[in-house]
Amino acid sequence: MPTPPSAAPREKPLIRDRGDACPGALRLHAADDGFLARVRIPAGLLTAPQAEALALAADRFGDGHLEITSRGNVQLRGLAEDCGAGPAELLDAAGLLxxxxxxxxxxxxxxxxxxxxxxxxxxxxxxxxxxxxxxxxxxxxxxxxxxxxxxxxxxxxxxxxxxxxxxxxxxxxxxxxxxxxxxxxxxxxxxxxxxxxxxxxxxxxxxxxxxxxxxxxxxxxxxxxxxxxxxxxxxxxxxxxxxxxxxxxxxxxxxxPPAPAGPDADGRGALCVLPPLGRASTAQWRVLVEVAEQGRGQLRVTPWRGVVLPPGDAPWAASVTARIEDAALVLAPDGPWQSVTACTGRPGCAKSLADVRADARAVVDRARGPLPVHWSGCERRCGHPRGTAWVDLVAGPTGYRLAAPGRPARHHVPDTPTELAAALADARTTPPAPEPAVKK
Missing domain, CATH: 3.30.413 (Sulfite Reductase Hemoprotein; domain 1)
Structure with missing residues (x-):
């Protein structure tokens, strides 16, 4: 069972020579695929109209996608440098600023x-x-x-x-x-x-x-x-x-974290939906909005890049499960995308050494396992899991470095789908080997 992280003593104090560079909805970040806006969603709570406003902003100013971060916030990508105050005005009108x-x-x-x-x-x-x-x-x-x-x-x-x-x-x-x-x-x-x-x-x-x-x-x-x-x-x-x-x-x-889940046997209960890799097209996002309107009219964005849809007074419509799954969103608790996360990778991030999302998609069906895995395009490991053991996959110049809890890291794992899938499946499913006994 994970325990709270402790503040490990440092030999030298960490001295910051500047403020942090975290983007916001008003302070944009220049990425390789355009500018990025990060909209804070306190407690992850969105009303259906607010969620629709985010989709409209992504369509009107961005690349038509929404990203959920590891802190339960939402990012818009692909914004033009000259988009001006348009996104902020739209978000402000929705009560998000x-x-x-x-x-x-x-x-x-x-x-x-x-x-x-x-x-x-x-x-x-x-x-x-x-x-x-x-x-x-x-x-x-x-x-x-x-x-x-x-x-x-x-x-x-x-x-x-x-x-x-x-x-x-x-x-x-x-x-x-x-x-x-x-x-x-x-x-x-x-x-x-x-x-x-x-x-x-x-x-x-x-x-x-x-x-x-x-x-x-x-x-x-x-x-x-x-x-x-x-x-x-x-x-x-x-x-x-x-x-x-x-x-x-x-x-x-x-x-x-809450596992993906559909309605219970009586058609009730919260829906826990997982957009693969925390990224949804505006069409997928609007499916969630429309389903939310059948319930409490509320979406709860989670720090594990999922969305919880609270139920209303009446049971969910019988078509809800098919509607969500037809949109390529995950409701099954044993699906291949559960506990698989990734940073932005190429082409959106200049520091990334690989298109980690494409690599994750190429092997996801063959690399299942109980341990979470995070794909990182560089050593920064943006958005990696917290509070649990996880498999660390970091892109390098000659393949990936793979590290699993309790085992030595494997360097230069080839990024061909077959070899990468086999190595990752082993790391996610095989328990760490016991440490050798010390002879006295």
Whole structure:
């Protein structure tokens, strides 16, 4: 079972000499296939009209596709340099840019199934949306990096495993734990105070980063002599007017992401849909929008590049499953695309050494296995999985390097489909060999 990442000590402190270059909806990134806009979707929540607005923006200004990121955001690619304010105006009209100065720091994930499986778990989605309103109203929050991540977990441990900078973990007793980075300890507050406590945690990080003088982007980058302490966050909460307790060391749960799933036997339940490699044409995306309108009129974009469609009061139409699968979107929990992710690769990224998406498609049916795999076009490994063991496939000048948990890396795996599929299938399915006994 994965455990929260710890902040490993560094021999030398990481010193940033500039701000982060993360793109946003207003600050575009120049890629090899045109400009890229990243639209933050706090908690992954979209109304059907907002989702339609994204499709319209992709058709009108981009390449006709939408990409889901590993933080549950949505990217538009292929934008023209002279597209002007058109995309921003369209997104703003849909309510997707409520605070332009904050749009890059609204990196907020939440348990996608929160509130959909009965009252036994707290509604982490409501916390996340309340926090987003507080974040957008805070002038100081604009100093956060575009990489700083907030997570609101309903207690199962799914988004808590993503390496967030601040995590809320719900408890069934009306309380919530607040974790700073990968710390083992936490602060406990009454659940209604969790959003305010998270904003105080962000301010605490900014104060600490300023004192350290290293321009850290994330909690894990703070030098060891400037740690974030649960006791100090508890003190700041008390000053703000609500009780917080240093809860000491905690055992952190873990839950896997929701698997693809269609309606249950009664035609009810949430639909968990996976666009292969997190990329959907606007035609595929509009199928999701139309199906969502038969349910709650809501789409929840997940950090695992999927989409959850909450049910409405009536059962899903009998044609829903066929409609989604006919659009080449995945509903079956045992499909070949489950747990297969990739960076952009060629031709969109100048740093990539391979068209990783094309290579993934060429072998996906022959390289199945329980372990997730991430295809990377270069050593940066953009968008790789977090919170779980995974097979690491990185393109190089003479083929791929393949590394699996507990095994030495294989270098120069040929990128011919047959050889690559065999090597990858073995890495995803064969358990790591036991370490040799040490003779005494």
């Amino acid at each position: 409520p605070a332009p100065a904050h749009e890059r720091v609204r990196n907020i994930v939440a348990t996608p199934m929160a509130g959909l499986e009965g009252p036994h778990r707290p509604d982490a989605l409501a916390w996340a949306l309340a926090f987003d309103r507080l974040l957008c109203a805070s002038a100081g929050a604009t100093a956060l990096s575009g990489r700083f991540l907030f997570a609101f977990d309903d207690g199962r441990g799914d988004v808590a495993a993503l390496g967030p900078d601040v995590t809320v973990l719900g408890r069934p007793d009306g309380r919530a734990l607040i974790r700073l980075g990968g710390a083992a300890d936490a602060v406990e507050v009454a659940a209604p105070h969790a959003p305010r406590a998270v904003l105080l945690a962000a301010a605490y990080f900014l104060d600490t980063a300023a004192a350290a003088g290293t321009r850290a982007w994330r909690v894990s980058e703070l030098p060891p002599e400037h740690p974030l302490k649960a006791a100090e966050l508890a003190r700041r909460c008390a000053v703000a007017g609500f009780e917080a307790v240093d809860a000491g060391t905690q055992a952190w749960p873990y839950a896997p």
